[in-house]
Amino acid sequence: MSDLETDIIDLSHDGRGVARSDGKVIFVRGALPGERVRIGPRKRHRHFDEAELLAVLTPSAQRAIPPCPHFGRCGGCALQHLQSAAQLAAKQRVLAENFERIGKVVPQRWLAPLADAPWAYRRKGRLSVRWVEKKGRVLVGFREDNPRFVADLGSCAVLAPPFDTLLAPLAALVDSLDARRDIPQIEFARGDDAALLLFRHMQPLGAADRARLAVFSDRHAIALWLQSGGPDSAQPLRELDARALSYRIDDDAIEIVFQPLDFIQVNAGMNRRMLALALDLLAPQAHERVLDLFAGLGNFTLPIARRAAVVAGVEGDAGLVARAAENATRNALGNARFHTANLFADQRQAPWAREAWDKILLDPPRAGAAELLDYLPGTSVRRVVYVSCHPGSLARDAGTLVQRHGFRLTAAGVMDMFPHTAHVESIALFERD
Incomplete structure (x- = not known):
């Protein structure tokens, strides 16, 4: 060509x-x-x-004119050149096409697209780190369009403070370390009141490097953790870095405490809006029993517990389940209980799967919930709210709920959890008489 x-x-x-x-x-x-x-x-x-x-x-x-000088080189954003309203419209078209093509379903009504602040929203993520021999220095940032390369970033407009302005200082910090070639990634996470960086390192860090990291931590008032192997190896650099991260939801009535590597929704403002919408669609009543599948830390489970008689959260990660139970106790929500289960395996004989539930909230990963829908929802379930991070798996599962389980796809819409990216987050309501 x-x-x-x-x-x-x-x-x-x-x-x-x-x-x-x-x-x-x-x-x-x-x-x-x-x-x-x-x-x-x-x-x-x-x-x-x-x-x-x-x-x-x-x-x-x-x-639109992209405000970020790195747009086009950095692979973190794909749509800064498209106006925000048009981004949402494009995402809704993707969702609609997936419903029709894969699920052979059409929502009875479309929900208004849900959006929040389009910049400085990302409170959790992973930065790539690379020593570049030809440049003679370290780069810290997201991958370029060609994922073999790390984008040379000075700042990032979608990262939440303080991370948005820390990319250049982080590159300088790693450049100063003896172990500069042995640090492939830096995780970042922020709660409502504190921020944290976690350095992955492939070789033990010497005393001089640990001292340099401590100086950086103090200068920027940010906790610093190290990870030498798998997730269980993550630990604070110093005792003072071990302070917990947390965020509040449901009109600040609930506090959720999390560890640096725990999954949380990366967009705090959108998480609050999503929760309000999900609760409105689910409409849990004081006499009802609700099942929350892929419950994580209890992001949905605990707000539901404030409104329902009983809620059970089921999650595959035992660490998340333990912390979800701690969060329920911390927030005095004794009607919330949690179970550890691999939801991609057949769980139909599990006690929680054999109970009668009035409503279900589903928030699966990209793979969706096909395995669950072989044996759920039971005949007592009249309403399902499905929160999705992949329109294809949602569309497939929507077809199953409608054509096999007798639900109507009452409403659906997109949620702009990741502005300026092509990522499509969505929510759907299923009902049956």
Whole structure:
């Protein structure tokens, strides 16, 4: 393929513009539907090509100027060049297409897209670290579009403070360490009142390096942890770094304490909005029994417990289950109980699966809940709220709930948990008479 002028006709699931030439699909990063562009060859495949955007000849009315100077090199964001409202509309189209194509279902009504602040939202994540011989220095940031490379970032507009301005200081810190070549990743996490960095290191750190880390921790008022092996090896650098992280939800009535490597929703503002919407759709009543599957730390379980007679949270990670139970005790919610179970295995003989439930909340990982839907929901369940991080698995499971279990897909909508990315978070309500 040589240089070509063409029209962009669609947006792909990963945020690239879609063109066609001689019957073959071409993906163009940075191009938007409705634009006339000039593109150059980048990579050829059997069924599609990838092209480089050389010039936008006729821009879309929905094109935005990316505020981040690293956009286009850093792979952390794919849609900064598209206005926020248009991003949400594109995500809803992806969800609708998945429902129709995979699940063969259509919602009776669409919920208004749920959004919060589009910048400085990411409170948890993982940064890549790499010593680059040719540059003679360390880079700290997200991967580039080509995942073999780490983007050279000075700041990040989507990271929550204080992480947004710490990328350059972190690169300088690692550059000063004797173990600069042995640190591949830095995890970051922030609660409501404290922030933490966790350094993965492949070799033991010497006393001089540990002292440099301690100085950085004190200078930036941020706790610092180390991880030399698997998750169980994570430990604070010093005793004073061991302070707990926590966040409050449900009008600040509930406090959830978590460990640095625990899963939490990365967008605090959207998490609060999502919880309010999920509770509104689920509508737990004081006499009802509710089952929360893939419960994690109790992010949904504990607010449900304030409204229902009984709630059971089921989760596969034993550490998360233990901390969820501690969070229930801490918040004096004695009607919440938790079970450890592999929800991708057949659990139909488990006591909690054999009980009668009125309502179910599902919040599975990307793989969805296909295995669960072989034996749940039971006949007593009249309402299911499904929170999804992958539209394809939601659509598949929606088809199962509607066609096999007799539910109606009453409502569905997208939630902008990851603004400026192509990630589609969504929520769906299923009901049966």
